[in-house]
Amino acid sequence: MRFESIIETVGDTPLVRIAPHVHGLQNIDLYAKLEFCNPFGSLKDRAAWNMVRPGLSAAVERGSQIVELSSGNTAKALAAIAGMHGIGFKSVTNRMKIPEMREMLLLLGAEIEELPGQSECLDPTNPEDPLTLFHRSLDEPGNTYLHTDQYYNARNAEAHETGTGPEIVADLDGRAPDWFISGVGTAGSSTGVARALRDRNPKVGVVGLVADKSDFVPGIRNIDEVQEVGIFDPLTYDTIEKVTSAEAIDGLLTLVRRCGILAGPTGGAAYFGAVRYLRDIGPQLTEPATAVFIVCDRVESYLSYIRKRRPELLGLRPRNDSAASVTPEELSGTAAVGVAEAREWMAKERPLVVDMRSPYAYAALHIEGSINIVDELFADLVRGGLPFSKARPVLLACPVGEQSLRYAALLTRMGHPNVRSLDGGIIAWRDAGAPLVRE
Amino acid sequence: MPLLAVPLFLDPKLEQPLTSLLTSPRFLHDLVDGLGSPLNVVLPDRIVENVSRFRSVYRRHRLEGEICFAHKANRSSALVRRLAATEAAMDVASLGELQHALASGFTPERIGATGPKEPEFLWLAARTGVTVNIEGHAELESLATLVRHHGLPRVRVLLRLSDFSGTGVKFLSRRSRFGSPASELTGLLDACGQHHDAVEVIGVSYHLDTTSLEEKALALEGCVRAMDECRARGMRPRVIDIGGGFGVSYLADGAQWERYTSQLTSAAMGRREALAWRSHSYGLSSEGGTLRGSLELYPSHRSLAGADYLDELLRTPAPTLGRPLATLLLENLYDLCVEPGRALLDQCGLTLARVLETRRESDGTHAVSLAMNSDDCALEEHGILLDPIVLHRDKPWEAAEDTAEPFGVHLHGNLCLESDLITRRTVFLRRLPARGDLLAFPNTAGYCMDFSAQHAQRRPLARKVAAYRDADGWQWRLDDQYWPIHSAGDAHEV
Numbered sequence: 001m002r003f004e005s006i007i008e009t010v011g012d013t014p015l016v017r018i019a020p021h022v023h024g025l026q027n028i029d030l031y032a033k034l035e036f037c038n039p040f041g042s043l044k045d046r047a048a049w050n051m052v053r054p055g056l057s058a059a060v061e062r063g064s065q066i067v068e069l070s071s072g073n074t075a076k077a078l079a080a081i082a083g084m085h086g087i088g089f090k091s092v093t094n095r096m097k098i099p100e101m102r103e104m105l106l107l108l109g110a111e112i113e114e115l116p117g118q119s120e121c122l123d124p125t126n127p128e129d130p131l132t133l134f135h136r137s138l139d140e141p142g143n144t145y146l147h148t149d150q151y152y153n154a155r156n157a158e159a160h161e162t163g164t165g166p167e168i169v170a171d172l173d174g175r176a177p178d179w180f181i182s183g184v185g186t187a188g189s190s191t192g193v194a195r196a197l198r199d200r201n202p203k204v205g206v207v208g209l210v211a212d213k214s215d216f217v218p219g220i221r222n223i224d225e226v227q228e229v230g231i232f233d234p235l236t237y238d239t240i241e242k243v244t245s246a247e248a249i250d251g252l253l254t255l256v257r258r259c260g261i262l263a264g265p266t267g268g269a270a271y272f273g274a275v276r277y278l279r280d281i282g283p284q285l286t287e288p289a290t291a292v293f294i295v296c297d298r299v300e301s302y303l304s305y306i307r308k309r310r311p312e313l314l315g316l317r318p319r320n321d322s323a324a325s326v327t328p329e330e331l332s333g334t335a336a337v338g339v340a341e342a343r344e345w346m347a348k349e350r351p352l353v354v355d356m357r358s359p360y361a362y363a364a365l366h367i368e369g370s371i372n373i374v375d376e377l378f379a380d381l382v383r384g385g386l387p388f389s390k391a392r393p394v395l396l397a398c399p400v401g402e403q404s405l406r407y408a409a410l411l412t413r414m415g416h417p418n419v420r421s422l423d424g425g426i427i428a429w430r431d432a433g434a435p436l437v438r439e
Numbered sequence: 440m441p442l443l444a445v446p447l448f449l450d451p452k453l454e455q456p457l458t459s460l461l462t463s464p465r466f467l468h469d470l471v472d473g474l475g476s477p478l479n480v481v482l483p484d485r486i487v488e489n490v491s492r493f494r495s496v497y498r499r500h501r502l503e504g505e506i507c508f509a510h511k512a513n514r515s516s517a518l519v520r521r522l523a524a525t526e527a528a529m530d531v532a533s534l535g536e537l538q539h540a541l542a543s544g545f546t547p548e549r550i551g552a553t554g555p556k557e558p559e560f561l562w563l564a565a566r567t568g569v570t571v572n573i574e575g576h577a578e579l580e581s582l583a584t585l586v587r588h589h590g591l592p593r594v595r596v597l598l599r600l601s602d603f604s605g606t607g608v609k610f611l612s613r614r615s616r617f618g619s620p621a622s623e624l625t626g627l628l629d630a631c632g633q634h635h636d637a638v639e640v641i642g643v644s645y646h647l648d649t650t651s652l653e654e655k656a657l658a659l660e661g662c663v664r665a666m667d668e669c670r671a672r673g674m675r676p677r678v679i680d681i682g683g684g685f686g687v688s689y690l691a692d693g694a695q696w697e698r699y700t701s702q703l704t705s706a707a708m709g710r711r712e713a714l715a716w717r718s719h720s721y722g723l724s725s726e727g728g729t730l731r732g733s734l735e736l737y738p739s740h741r742s743l744a745g746a747d748y749l750d751e752l753l754r755t756p757a758p759t760l761g762r763p764l765a766t767l768l769l770e771n772l773y774d775l776c777v778e779p780g781r782a783l784l785d786q787c788g789l790t791l792a793r794v795l796e797t798r799r800e801s802d803g804t805h806a807v808s809l810a811m812n813s814d815d816c817a818l819e820e821h822g823i824l825l826d827p828i829v830l831h832r833d834k835p836w837e838a839a840e841d842t843a844e845p846f847g848v849h850l851h852g853n854l855c856l857e858s859d860l861i862t863r864r865t866v867f868l869r870r871l872p873a874r875g876d877l878l879a880f881p882n883t884a885g886y887c888m889d890f891s892a893q894h895a896q897r898r899p900l901a902r903k904v905a906a907y908r909d910a911d912g913w914q915w916r917l918d919d920q921y922w923p924i925h926s927a928g929d930a931h932e933v
Contacts, residue, residue, distance in 0.1 A: 092611075102608060106608075111609070112608040112609065113608070113609045113610075113611050114608055114609070114610045114611060114653070115611050116610065116611055116612045116613050116649050116651060116654060117649040117650045117651025117652075117653075117654060118649070118650045118651075118738060119613065119648050119649065119650075120648050120649060120650055120683075120684040120686060121648050121684075121821075130611060131733065133611075152729075213697040213700075213701070214693060214697065214742070223701055224700060224701055224704045224730075227704055227708060227729070227730035228729065228730045228731075229729065230727075230729045232729070233728070357770035357771075358760065358761075358762050358766075358767070358770055360663075360667075360760050360762075360767075360771075361767070361770035361771045361772075364667050364670055364771055365670065365771075365772065398770075399501065399766075399769040399770045399772070400501045400769065402501070426770070426772060427503075427769075427772055430772055438670060438671070
């Protein structure tokens, strides 16, 4: 396969059957439409390209910046497209909850503006709703933004009506599936695909998935937020159901661990929602049926999302030589020296003074002659063995003397004969009027 | 959907001692009989508990520094005097508040002055030696001139900063009228250097009007960087003051709040009957089948509020330096100062109003007229939604009551104005109030009680009483007659 431009590789994504023993549905064949095979990594590549195309050459000519309200994949696709055409891209968002996505956008050269959080002191007469301000700035005379407007732009759904939907039908040998299950974000893909499928078979059941209001599933809006979407029409869906982030991760795990499909939480939510919806329908069927759900993007960008909710899925087992493994007995057997005693000891035996605060804090003020090994680095060092010669006495110092005592106990366990902790830490040192320097 | 098919209760969150006060209807009726309606009740002992919740967050993170009560949230003397008997400090925003704090037992080193300041306010602050939050260049100049002209002692100041920038991501934070842009710190510090004889910079501060942790984390890190610039000039600042805005959760049940706001959205979309007087929809509207606008309401249920919000903020990593903010403060040897108003007043009081009349309307709702107006209990002004509690004279209120037949009511005030409603929302009540009953609006001590109260139509302001418990049960004093020696128990912990 040879292409002139990466844009030509958008679309024509695979439809992959989920093994029946994995999903456990009776009489139903379940297929995943792998939208993560698009070049910029998601379903949104189709809509981004379709929305930006009509205005693109004019924008390039005028040097316009593309602008979109997006927290993730649409922004990613638009940033890549903007870069290819030598123009800028700005993402305005209040939902950038995925740190990897933020960094990815910055890497792609995007400009990011975050809308402020809700006001703490309510002013009911405040005319400056952040979104109103955004739209006003687009309308200002002289601005040259190319606003793709994904929540209202008909070309969003159109990309799926002419692309995603017909591809599914073609891959099912010209037949529409009996059910189509999709998360509702901009509603572009569910609306467009549903139109194309119903065109073939008006009886297709369409299930829309929304997030629980107190929860957050990437790419999916909650039941109130979908009302703010211009493309959203409740009549598109036969039913709208809720999914939680826990369910999205459960679905993701099945796809990742049992199907070899490295889906992100949006795809995980769609799989979970599909199986939950179809589980009781299957046994009532007299003929085989098919269902399709969309895998929007890949899992790699969501490791911090998973870490926050299911840390055990990524967890390392605690190591032996870690500060957390220190026992109360070891702690009470460890020498903590007060400021006066420490100064005396320093003058007499010249111990190595190790300041465990961050380099930033160390640079601002520290004990003269001390060296700086920040706690995180220290933890890594001691995993490999004692980082100091046993011949040299060591004084550990942290802000208040708690962490340094733990590490002093650990070094003692590891065989260091003369390690002490500065009692009360650098704060006690300062409060005692002992000198701190800035070099 | 018919209006009353699914009652949309918004049950207030109630904790002690408010819960126990509400089960003493006779006591509350007697108070209103004697002192008139409306009546504000404050619970000075509860504010002590709230201070200790904030302090325990400090302890958890090994941080030192002051917990200042933002006085502007309530005018009560009883609450301020009760706080004077604890370790708390005061944040005053006017000459009157400063005088009040001094007269209530706060010594100047426990007081900070913020907000717009007249020369008289600045003079008394400088004369007594309270810490002054400097809003900008002009204020610094007038303070320095005042100090020299009147031969006053050197004043300890905090420099209030705003407009922090950071991480490659631009925050479109709301513009603030307070503070100097962080980018102008250098010039401000030059000026502080010139006025070295008149002012001593002990730290920096910010106050952001937002519930967003990310914005606050950026500001706090910006303050740490600003402190570093002070240190590079040989100053030894110690205090970072992060203002208030920790919030209160007013409702007991988050699910009720979510259901309610979803129904409000449906009402704005025209998919169900209106949920408020004259179809008010709190900022939402429908345009061609799409929802427009944003909900102009305080988030009445918050999973993270008060001391817990502070805890979460301190756990948040600094956006560019990476360390948790508590660690960053600690290892740079800085004290943390907070100025909660609303959060320290959580559960500290209630507002009582007498029912004048209940009338059935043609649409099946009831109009309830109260001896109180919307400025006496400014729930609507502050966008707070919660259900009042009906108190019959002799039947104690209980949390679980019959919900078979809820009543939809509108709560009308006593001003001769169509728009005087205590809340424009249709309130669902489990009991229909009758003439002579009381409605208790719980948790009004923060801003709702007296911030907006005025003398419209020559009506008197609500009286305020401090209620407290001793071995004989509930006791009360007029707010200005209360001193901490009147509370039983541990009134003198400092």
